[in-house]
Amino acid sequence: MSWLLLVFAGLLEVVWAIGLKFTNGFTKPVPSIITLVAMAASFYFLSVALRTLPLSVAYSVWVGIGMLGSIIVGFVYFKEPLSSLKLLSLLLIVIGIIGLKLSSQG
Secondary structure (H helix, E strand, C coil), X not given: CHHHHHHHHHHHHHHHXXXXXXXXXXXCXXXXXXXXXXXXXXXHHHHHHCCCCCHHHHHXXXXXXXXXXXXXXXXXXXXXCCCHHHHHHHHHHHHHHHHHXXXXXX
């Protein structure tokens, strides 16, 4: 259950990271509220997952999910360039997240 909460927290991190782009420095009310709610929920679910998961693993996976999601959304939605180096880096992040997950079992 902790891993499911952690993944959900990571997905919410993607929501608030993208939301920041639309807040215009928190001058636009609706995107600002969505961003702040997603931020609070993301931190909440991360904190619940931390009850049973090691900090080093949970925080790294949370950040990794947020980073992966932000890069993917940036590429697909904002038409940001995706170079070979970015693709390789994404692959390494995914490998790292899998490794952290596997290392915390046992």
